[in-house]
Amino acid sequence: AQTVTQSQPEMSVQEAETVTLSCTYDTSENNYYLFWYKQPPSRQMILVIRQEAYKQQNATENRFSVNFQKAAKSFSLKISDSQLGDTAMYFCAFMNYQGDKIIFGKGTRLHILP
Amino acid sequence: EADIYQTPRYLVIGTGKKITLECSQTMGHDKMYWYQQDPGMELHLIHYSYGVNSTEKGDLSSESTVSRIRTEHFPLTLESARPSHTSQYLCASSGAGITDTQYFGPGTRLTVL
Numbered sequence: 001a002q003t004v005t006q007s008q009p010e011m012s013v014q015e016a017e018t019v020t021l022s023c024t025y026d027t028s029e030n031n032y033y034l035f036w037y038k039q040p041p042s043r044q045m046i047l048v049i050r051q052e053a054y055k056q057q058n059a060t061e062n063r064f065s066v067n068f069q070k071a072a073k074s075f076s077l078k079i080s081d082s083q084l085g086d087t088a089m090y091f092c093a094f095m096n097y098q099g100d101k102i103i104f105g106k107g108t109r110l111h112i113l114p
Numbered sequence: 115e116a117d118i119y120q121t122p123r124y125l126v127i128g129t130g131k132k133i134t135l136e137c138s139q140t141m142g143h144d145k146m147y148w149y150q151q152d153p154g155m156e157l158h159l160i161h162y163s164y165g166v167n168s169t170e171k172g173d174l175s176s177e178s179t180v181s182r183i184r185t186e187h188f189p190l191t192l193e194s195a196r197p198s199h200t201s202q203y204l205c206a207s208s209g210a211g212i213t214d215t216q217y218f219g220p221g222t223r224l225t226v227l
Binding site: 004033037043044045046047050091093095097098099100101102103104105106107 | 145149154156159162204206212217218219220
């Protein structure tokens with residue numbers, strides 16, 4: 001069975017700093033998809049970034065980038081030049097190739113301090 | 115923000131009551147999902163649908179049921195609510211493609227007394 005582990009329940013960083021959120025997963029599949037979602041306080045969950053496992057190039061979206069290490073089954077999220085609006089709960093998620101199995105991690109609560 | 119709506123946003127109800135949580139999307143998405151999220155915990159997929167008249171159970175066993183009679187509508191029903199059903203329920207939708215982004219609704223926070 002697939003599992004997703006986020007080992008950092010909570011983190012705090014100063015505004016403008018760079019922060020990395022870790023995520024590891026376990027699967028026996030070769031093709032799959034990985035996601036980072038952001039859930040701000042009292043607001044809707046939104047997709048931050050996604051990675052297809054068959055792509056070696058790490059995905060980037062503006063200040064957000066991932067370090068995808070397929071062999072190590074690691075999928076960390078790096079937020080550069082962090083902003084107050086980045087304060088949120090961040091969830092790492094795994095989806096199988098067929099799209100019918102979606103597993104979320106327990107989340108990392110990130111606080112950006114002024 | 116995405117055009118996906120959930121009502122009610124908050125619901126406090128007594129044990130044994132029948133409840134229906136509404137979820138609607140105006141994006142024409144084929145796929146819709148229901149997740150259960152306990153405070154400070156991960157989301158668990160409880161139901162999903164690939165389109166009209168399609169419903170499947172997710173990884174987390176749930177006593178709730180769903181229906182998909184119209185593309186835009188994916189209600190979740192609990193026939194007899196219990197305190198163990200207290201949780202937040204999130205609805206999401208996505209296009210037909212495997213990697214299409216999931217858009218989440220604002221959630222319904224259910225408390226069963």
